[in-house]
Amino acid sequence: xxxxxxxxxxxxxxxxxxxxxxxxxxxxxxxxxxxxxxxxxxxxxxxxxxxxxxxxxxxxxxxxxxxxxxxxxxxxxxxxxxxxxxxxxxxxxxxxxxxxxxxxxxxxxxxxxxxxxxxxxxxxxxxxxxxxxxxxxxxxxxxxxxxxxxxxxxxxxxxxxxxxxxxxxxxxxxxxxxxxxxxxxxxxxxxxxxxxxxxxxxxxxxxxxxxxxxxxxxxxxxxxxxxxxxxxxxxxxxxxxxxxxxxxxxxxxxxxxxxxxxxxxxxxxxxxxxxxxxxxxxxxxxxxxxxxxxxxxxxxxxxxxxxxxxxxxxxxxxxxxxxxxxxxxxxxxxxxxxxxxxxxxxxxx
Numbered sequence: 001x002x003x004x005x006x007x008x009x010x011x012x013x014x015x016x017x018x019x020x021x022x023x024x025x026x027x028x029x030x031x032x033x034x035x036x037x038x039x040x041x042x043x044x045x046x047x048x049x050x051x052x053x054x055x056x057x058x059x060x061x062x063x064x065x066x067x068x069x070x071x072x073x074x075x076x077x078x079x080x081x082x083x084x085x086x087x088x089x090x091x092x093x094x095x096x097x098x099x100x101x102x103x104x105x106x107x108x109x110x111x112x113x114x115x116x117x118x119x120x121x122x123x124x125x126x127x128x129x130x131x132x133x134x135x136x137x138x139x140x141x142x143x144x145x146x147x148x149x150x151x152x153x154x155x156x157x158x159x160x161x162x163x164x165x166x167x168x169x170x171x172x173x174x175x176x177x178x179x180x181x182x183x184x185x186x187x188x189x190x191x192x193x194x195x196x197x198x199x200x201x202x203x204x205x206x207x208x209x210x211x212x213x214x215x216x217x218x219x220x221x222x223x224x225x226x227x228x229x230x231x232x233x234x235x236x237x238x239x240x241x242x243x244x245x246x247x248x249x250x251x252x253x254x255x256x257x258x259x260x261x262x263x264x265x266x267x268x269x270x271x272x273x274x275x276x277x278x279x280x281x282x283x284x285x286x287x288x289x290x291x292x293x294x295x296x297x298x299x300x301x302x303x304x305x306x307x308x309x310x311x312x313x314x315x316x317x318x319x320x321x322x323x324x325x326x327x328x329x330x331x332x333x334x335x336x337x338x339x340x341x342x343x344x345x346x347x348x349x
Contacts, residue, residue, distance in 0.1 A: 007070030009325035015216035051089035104159035117287025135278035170212030174316025184337035201241025211304035
Protein backbone atom coordinates (compact mmCIF):
# COMPACT_ATOMS: atom_id res chain seq x y z
CA UNK A 1 0.00 0.00 0.00
CA UNK A 2 1.31 3.43 -0.98
CA UNK A 3 0.20 6.27 1.31
CA UNK A 4 0.82 10.00 0.90
CA UNK A 5 0.47 12.43 3.81
CA UNK A 6 0.07 16.17 3.30
CA UNK A 7 1.12 18.43 6.17
CA UNK A 8 3.51 15.69 7.23
CA UNK A 9 5.80 17.77 9.46
CA UNK A 10 3.40 19.33 11.99
CA UNK A 11 1.99 18.29 15.35
CA UNK A 12 -0.17 15.51 13.88
CA UNK A 13 1.77 14.81 10.71
CA UNK A 14 4.98 13.80 12.48
CA UNK A 15 3.16 11.22 14.58
CA UNK A 16 1.14 9.92 11.61
CA UNK A 17 4.31 9.44 9.56
CA UNK A 18 5.92 7.55 12.43
CA UNK A 19 2.87 5.32 12.94
CA UNK A 20 2.63 4.47 9.24
CA UNK A 21 6.36 3.85 8.83
CA UNK A 22 6.09 1.06 11.41
CA UNK A 23 3.05 -0.63 9.85
CA UNK A 24 3.89 -3.67 7.68
CA UNK A 25 0.81 -3.00 5.53
CA UNK A 26 2.46 0.20 4.23
CA UNK A 27 4.94 -0.52 1.42
CA UNK A 28 5.58 3.09 0.41
CA UNK A 29 5.18 6.29 2.42
CA UNK A 30 5.42 9.84 1.05
CA UNK A 31 5.31 12.97 3.16
CA UNK A 32 4.41 16.32 1.61
CA UNK A 33 5.20 19.64 3.28
CA UNK A 34 6.27 23.17 2.38
CA UNK A 35 9.57 22.57 4.19
CA UNK A 36 11.10 19.11 4.30
CA UNK A 37 12.82 17.93 7.51
CA UNK A 38 16.58 17.55 7.60
CA UNK A 39 16.35 13.91 8.69
CA UNK A 40 13.99 11.43 7.02
CA UNK A 41 13.22 7.98 8.41
CA UNK A 42 14.36 4.98 6.33
CA UNK A 43 11.77 3.92 3.79
CA UNK A 44 10.10 7.33 3.87
CA UNK A 45 10.15 9.85 1.04
CA UNK A 46 9.57 13.59 1.45
CA UNK A 47 8.41 15.97 -1.27
CA UNK A 48 8.37 19.75 -0.94
CA UNK A 49 5.06 21.17 -2.21
CA UNK A 50 2.36 23.65 -1.25
CA UNK A 51 -1.23 22.42 -1.53
CA UNK A 52 -2.34 25.94 -2.44
CA UNK A 53 -0.36 26.20 -5.69
CA UNK A 54 1.85 23.13 -6.19
CA UNK A 55 1.56 20.48 -8.89
CA UNK A 56 -0.35 17.82 -6.99
CA UNK A 57 -1.68 15.33 -9.51
CA UNK A 58 1.76 13.90 -10.46
CA UNK A 59 2.45 13.32 -6.76
CA UNK A 60 -0.80 11.39 -6.31
CA UNK A 61 -0.52 8.99 -9.25
CA UNK A 62 -0.14 5.45 -7.97
CA UNK A 63 -1.14 6.43 -4.43
CA UNK A 64 -3.66 4.21 -2.66
CA UNK A 65 -4.52 6.52 0.25
CA UNK A 66 -4.08 10.25 0.80
CA UNK A 67 -4.11 11.48 4.40
CA UNK A 68 -4.81 15.19 4.11
CA UNK A 69 -3.51 17.10 7.15
CA UNK A 70 -2.15 20.31 5.60
CA UNK A 71 -3.72 23.30 7.36
CA UNK A 72 -2.88 26.84 8.48
CA UNK A 73 -3.72 28.20 11.95
CA UNK A 74 -1.81 31.44 11.40
CA UNK A 75 -1.89 34.17 10.23
CA UNK A 76 -5.12 34.58 12.16
CA UNK A 77 -5.19 38.27 11.21
CA UNK A 78 -5.42 37.59 7.47
CA UNK A 79 -8.11 35.10 6.54
CA UNK A 80 -7.29 35.42 2.85
CA UNK A 81 -4.08 33.49 3.48
CA UNK A 82 -5.57 30.79 5.69
CA UNK A 83 -8.62 30.29 3.45
CA UNK A 84 -6.36 29.89 0.41
CA UNK A 85 -4.57 26.95 2.02
CA UNK A 86 -7.32 25.47 4.17
CA UNK A 87 -10.27 25.54 1.79
CA UNK A 88 -8.89 26.18 -1.69
CA UNK A 89 -5.86 23.98 -1.00
CA UNK A 90 -8.11 21.17 0.23
CA UNK A 91 -10.24 21.53 -2.90
CA UNK A 92 -7.09 21.18 -5.02
CA UNK A 93 -6.02 18.05 -3.12
CA UNK A 94 -9.45 16.46 -3.58
CA UNK A 95 -9.60 17.32 -7.27
CA UNK A 96 -6.09 16.00 -7.87
CA UNK A 97 -6.91 12.80 -5.95
CA UNK A 98 -9.97 12.19 -8.13
CA UNK A 99 -8.03 12.81 -11.36
CA UNK A 100 -5.17 10.58 -10.21
CA UNK A 101 -7.50 7.71 -9.31
CA UNK A 102 -6.59 7.61 -5.61
CA UNK A 103 -8.55 4.90 -3.82
CA UNK A 104 -9.18 6.69 -0.52
CA UNK A 105 -8.79 10.01 1.21
CA UNK A 106 -8.59 10.40 4.98
CA UNK A 107 -9.21 14.00 5.95
CA UNK A 108 -8.25 15.82 9.15
CA UNK A 109 -11.55 17.35 10.14
CA UNK A 110 -12.10 18.46 13.73
CA UNK A 111 -14.51 18.89 16.60
CA UNK A 112 -14.37 22.48 15.32
CA UNK A 113 -16.47 21.52 12.29
CA UNK A 114 -19.52 20.88 14.47
CA UNK A 115 -22.39 23.29 15.05
CA UNK A 116 -22.97 24.49 18.62
CA UNK A 117 -23.97 21.60 20.81
CA UNK A 118 -24.37 20.21 24.32
CA UNK A 119 -21.72 20.21 27.04
CA UNK A 120 -23.61 17.88 29.39
CA UNK A 121 -23.66 14.87 27.07
CA UNK A 122 -21.65 13.54 24.13
CA UNK A 123 -22.90 13.56 20.54
CA UNK A 124 -22.17 11.15 17.72
CA UNK A 125 -21.10 11.88 14.16
CA UNK A 126 -24.64 12.74 13.04
CA UNK A 127 -24.42 16.15 14.75
CA UNK A 128 -24.50 18.94 12.09
CA UNK A 129 -21.12 20.08 10.75
CA UNK A 130 -22.05 23.70 10.06
CA UNK A 131 -19.37 25.14 12.32
CA UNK A 132 -19.13 28.11 14.70
CA UNK A 133 -19.52 31.15 12.49
CA UNK A 134 -17.35 33.56 14.51
CA UNK A 135 -14.33 31.23 14.15
CA UNK A 136 -12.43 31.21 10.84
CA UNK A 137 -10.97 27.80 11.75
CA UNK A 138 -14.45 26.37 12.26
CA UNK A 139 -15.83 27.93 9.08
CA UNK A 140 -12.96 26.45 7.07
CA UNK A 141 -13.36 22.98 8.58
CA UNK A 142 -17.10 23.04 7.83
CA UNK A 143 -16.43 24.24 4.27
CA UNK A 144 -14.11 21.30 3.57
CA UNK A 145 -16.71 18.92 4.99
CA UNK A 146 -19.06 20.20 2.29
CA UNK A 147 -16.37 19.59 -0.35
CA UNK A 148 -16.10 16.02 0.88
CA UNK A 149 -19.88 15.62 0.64
CA UNK A 150 -19.58 16.44 -3.06
CA UNK A 151 -16.75 13.95 -3.58
CA UNK A 152 -18.72 11.20 -1.86
CA UNK A 153 -21.79 11.95 -3.95
CA UNK A 154 -20.03 12.25 -7.32
CA UNK A 155 -17.30 9.61 -6.82
CA UNK A 156 -18.70 6.74 -4.75
CA UNK A 157 -15.76 4.59 -5.84
CA UNK A 158 -13.47 6.69 -3.63
CA UNK A 159 -13.42 5.81 0.04
CA UNK A 160 -13.76 9.00 2.12
CA UNK A 161 -12.95 9.08 5.84
CA UNK A 162 -13.18 12.12 8.12
CA UNK A 163 -11.56 12.11 11.54
CA UNK A 164 -12.95 14.70 13.96
CA UNK A 165 -10.60 14.85 16.95
CA UNK A 166 -10.61 17.12 19.95
CA UNK A 167 -7.53 19.12 20.95
CA UNK A 168 -4.30 17.28 20.09
CA UNK A 169 -1.44 17.47 22.58
CA UNK A 170 2.06 16.06 22.79
CA UNK A 171 5.27 17.21 24.42
CA UNK A 172 7.20 17.60 21.16
CA UNK A 173 4.58 20.04 19.83
CA UNK A 174 4.95 22.47 22.76
CA UNK A 175 6.98 25.05 20.84
CA UNK A 176 4.61 24.98 17.84
CA UNK A 177 1.49 25.21 20.02
CA UNK A 178 2.96 28.10 22.01
CA UNK A 179 3.88 29.91 18.79
CA UNK A 180 0.46 29.41 17.20
CA UNK A 181 -1.79 30.05 20.19
CA UNK A 182 0.10 31.75 23.03
CA UNK A 183 2.71 33.95 21.38
CA UNK A 184 6.26 34.97 22.27
CA UNK A 185 5.61 36.99 25.44
CA UNK A 186 4.88 34.19 27.92
CA UNK A 187 8.03 32.95 29.73
CA UNK A 188 8.04 29.17 29.85
CA UNK A 189 8.98 29.20 33.53
CA UNK A 190 5.55 30.64 34.36
CA UNK A 191 3.84 27.47 33.08
CA UNK A 192 4.20 25.76 36.44
CA UNK A 193 1.43 24.51 38.73
CA UNK A 194 2.78 26.50 41.65
CA UNK A 195 2.37 29.67 39.60
CA UNK A 196 -1.19 28.96 38.40
CA UNK A 197 -3.33 29.49 41.52
CA UNK A 198 -6.72 29.74 39.78
CA UNK A 199 -8.44 28.43 36.66
CA UNK A 200 -11.59 29.84 35.02
CA UNK A 201 -14.78 27.85 35.42
CA UNK A 202 -17.99 27.99 33.40
CA UNK A 203 -20.49 25.21 32.52
CA UNK A 204 -19.70 25.58 28.82
CA UNK A 205 -15.93 25.83 29.19
CA UNK A 206 -15.48 22.09 28.70
CA UNK A 207 -13.24 20.59 26.00
CA UNK A 208 -11.78 17.24 25.02
CA UNK A 209 -8.25 16.26 24.09
CA UNK A 210 -6.27 13.35 22.69
CA UNK A 211 -2.56 12.58 22.59
CA UNK A 212 -0.71 12.91 19.29
CA UNK A 213 0.26 9.23 19.29
CA UNK A 214 -3.34 8.15 19.81
CA UNK A 215 -4.75 10.33 17.05
CA UNK A 216 -1.97 9.05 14.76
CA UNK A 217 -3.09 5.50 15.52
CA UNK A 218 -6.62 6.45 14.48
CA UNK A 219 -5.32 7.81 11.16
CA UNK A 220 -3.29 4.66 10.61
CA UNK A 221 -6.29 2.43 11.27
CA UNK A 222 -8.52 4.51 9.00
CA UNK A 223 -5.96 4.40 6.19
CA UNK A 224 -5.32 0.66 6.11
CA UNK A 225 -8.91 -0.45 6.72
CA UNK A 226 -12.02 -0.31 4.57
CA UNK A 227 -13.69 2.25 6.86
CA UNK A 228 -15.77 5.09 5.45
CA UNK A 229 -17.41 8.17 6.89
CA UNK A 230 -16.76 10.33 9.97
CA UNK A 231 -15.21 9.31 13.29
CA UNK A 232 -15.03 11.29 16.53
CA UNK A 233 -11.68 10.96 18.28
CA UNK A 234 -11.26 12.00 21.94
CA UNK A 235 -9.91 10.64 25.22
CA UNK A 236 -11.32 10.85 28.74
CA UNK A 237 -11.73 12.77 30.94
CA UNK A 238 -13.42 15.92 29.72
CA UNK A 239 -11.22 18.91 30.57
CA UNK A 240 -13.10 21.54 32.56
CA UNK A 241 -12.48 23.88 35.48
CA UNK A 242 -12.66 21.29 38.27
CA UNK A 243 -10.49 18.78 36.38
CA UNK A 244 -7.86 21.42 35.63
CA UNK A 245 -7.95 22.62 39.22
CA UNK A 246 -7.19 19.12 40.50
CA UNK A 247 -4.43 18.67 37.92
CA UNK A 248 -2.74 21.96 38.79
CA UNK A 249 -3.50 22.09 42.49
CA UNK A 250 -5.42 25.32 41.86
CA UNK A 251 -8.91 26.54 42.67
CA UNK A 252 -11.72 27.41 40.29
CA UNK A 253 -13.05 30.91 39.78
CA UNK A 254 -16.43 31.37 38.04
CA UNK A 255 -16.01 33.59 35.00
CA UNK A 256 -18.61 34.76 32.49
CA UNK A 257 -18.02 34.13 28.77
CA UNK A 258 -18.37 37.87 28.18
CA UNK A 259 -15.42 38.60 30.47
CA UNK A 260 -13.32 35.84 28.91
CA UNK A 261 -14.07 37.00 25.38
CA UNK A 262 -13.42 40.62 26.29
CA UNK A 263 -9.99 39.71 27.67
CA UNK A 264 -9.21 37.59 24.60
CA UNK A 265 -10.30 40.34 22.21
CA UNK A 266 -8.33 43.05 24.01
CA UNK A 267 -5.10 41.06 24.25
CA UNK A 268 -5.47 40.08 20.58
CA UNK A 269 -6.08 43.66 19.51
CA UNK A 270 -3.03 44.82 21.48
CA UNK A 271 -0.96 42.06 19.81
CA UNK A 272 -0.08 40.48 23.12
CA UNK A 273 -1.04 37.04 21.79
CA UNK A 274 -1.99 35.60 18.35
CA UNK A 275 -5.28 33.83 19.14
CA UNK A 276 -8.30 35.66 17.79
CA UNK A 277 -11.39 35.55 20.05
CA UNK A 278 -13.25 33.20 17.72
CA UNK A 279 -11.21 30.41 19.28
CA UNK A 280 -12.92 31.06 22.61
CA UNK A 281 -16.30 30.99 20.88
CA UNK A 282 -15.27 27.65 19.42
CA UNK A 283 -14.31 26.21 22.82
CA UNK A 284 -17.58 27.38 24.36
CA UNK A 285 -19.71 26.31 21.42
CA UNK A 286 -18.69 22.88 20.15
CA UNK A 287 -20.31 19.77 21.65
CA UNK A 288 -18.65 16.95 23.54
CA UNK A 289 -17.76 13.94 21.39
CA UNK A 290 -18.82 10.31 21.63
CA UNK A 291 -15.95 8.22 20.19
CA UNK A 292 -17.89 4.95 20.24
CA UNK A 293 -17.89 4.54 16.47
CA UNK A 294 -14.08 4.72 16.35
CA UNK A 295 -13.86 2.06 19.05
CA UNK A 296 -16.38 -0.22 17.35
CA UNK A 297 -15.36 0.13 13.69
CA UNK A 298 -11.68 1.07 13.82
CA UNK A 299 -10.79 -0.85 16.97
CA UNK A 300 -9.33 2.40 18.30
CA UNK A 301 -8.81 3.02 22.01
CA UNK A 302 -6.73 5.90 23.42
CA UNK A 303 -3.75 4.79 25.47
CA UNK A 304 -3.08 8.22 27.03
CA UNK A 305 -5.70 10.06 29.08
CA UNK A 306 -6.62 13.63 28.23
CA UNK A 307 -5.13 14.86 31.50
CA UNK A 308 -1.83 13.06 30.88
CA UNK A 309 -1.69 14.49 27.35
CA UNK A 310 -2.26 17.97 28.74
CA UNK A 311 0.36 17.43 31.44
CA UNK A 312 2.89 16.45 28.77
CA UNK A 313 2.12 19.64 26.86
CA UNK A 314 2.43 21.81 29.98
CA UNK A 315 5.76 20.20 30.81
CA UNK A 316 6.90 20.88 27.28
CA UNK A 317 5.82 24.51 27.46
CA UNK A 318 7.71 24.97 30.71
CA UNK A 319 10.93 23.40 29.39
CA UNK A 320 10.76 24.66 25.80
CA UNK A 321 10.40 21.18 24.29
CA UNK A 322 10.34 20.99 20.51
CA UNK A 323 10.56 18.52 17.64
CA UNK A 324 12.83 17.74 14.68
CA UNK A 325 10.77 19.29 11.87
CA UNK A 326 10.54 22.98 10.85
CA UNK A 327 7.04 23.59 12.30
CA UNK A 328 8.00 22.01 15.64
CA UNK A 329 11.58 23.23 15.98
CA UNK A 330 12.51 25.97 18.42
CA UNK A 331 14.95 27.33 15.83
CA UNK A 332 11.96 28.39 13.71
CA UNK A 333 11.12 31.06 16.27
CA UNK A 334 14.65 32.47 16.33
CA UNK A 335 16.72 33.65 19.31
CA UNK A 336 14.54 35.09 22.07
CA UNK A 337 11.52 34.36 19.80
CA UNK A 338 12.44 37.39 17.71
CA UNK A 339 10.96 35.97 14.51
CA UNK A 340 7.58 35.68 16.19
CA UNK A 341 7.74 39.30 17.29
CA UNK A 342 8.67 40.37 13.75
CA UNK A 343 5.53 38.70 12.37
CA UNK A 344 3.35 41.13 14.31
CA UNK A 345 2.19 38.28 16.63
CA UNK A 346 -0.22 36.45 14.36
CA UNK A 347 -0.09 38.75 11.36
CA UNK A 348 1.96 36.43 9.18
CA UNK A 349 2.39 32.67 9.15
